[in-house]
Amino acid sequence: MGNLCGKPSKSDPFSQPGRTVGSAPPPSTAPRATIPKTTTTTTTTQGQNLGGPTTAAGDNRDEARRAAARAAEERAAKASQTKGKLEKDLAKQKAQTRVGTLENVSQEERRRRDVDQTAQAVFYN
Template sequence: MGNICSRSSNETDPFTQPGRVVGAGPSDRNAAPRAPVPTKTNWKATPGRTLGESNGDGSAAGTDEARANAAIAAQKRAESASANKGKLGAKLAAQKAQSHAQTLDQVSRTERAARDADEAEAARRWN
C-alpha cells in the first residue's frame, strides 16, 4: 500500500539520498532542537515528605476516606458473594465446617456401606 496511498508531498525514501562516510560526525542539516540542560540544584536543601503526609490542603484526609469507602465496598462484595453460593456452595461450606473426626467418621460410614453392598451382591449370586 505504500506507493498507492502516499502523496507527492511526502518525503522521499531516506536511502535514495546521498549518505555520509563511515566515521564522519553527525550531520547538522537536520539537527533537532534540544532542551536546555538544567542548572545544578541542591536536592538535599529541601527535606522530602513521608508517604501519606498531608500537604496542607487536606488531601491526605480525602485519601483516608476513599480507602475506608473502598474497604467497606469490598466487604459488602465479599458478604454478598458468600451469601449467594447456591446448592454446591452450601455443601462445600458444610464440608469445610466439619472437624477432622467428623470427616473421618463420614468416610468410615461410606466405606462400610460400600462393603455391605458388595456382601449383599455376593449373597444374591450365591457365592
C-alpha cells in the first residue's frame, strides 16, 4: 500500500540486496558500548523482622490483631449507618421476608382457582 499523504521516499527499500531468514544481520558500523562487569558481594547477616525490634515476639502480633479488629469494627459501623431515603427504602425491601411474598402469591393463586372453578361450574350447568 502506498503512503497517501506523505512524501515519496528517495530510496527504494527493495533496491538493496536482501538476505535469507536464517542468515546473520549485516555488521553494524557503529561501535558497541561495553558494559563494565560488576562484582557481587554476599553478606551473611540475619534479616530484621518487619516492624522493628521487639522485646517479645507476640507483642507486635497482638497489636496488629487489635488494630485489624478495630478497623473491621469501624467499617461495620459505617456500613450499618443509613444515609438517606433511598437507602432506607432499600433496607426495607431487603428486610421483607420471602414468606410474606409467598403468602401474597398463594392468595392470588387461590383466587384464580376459585374463579376457574366457578367458571367451570357455570359452563357445565
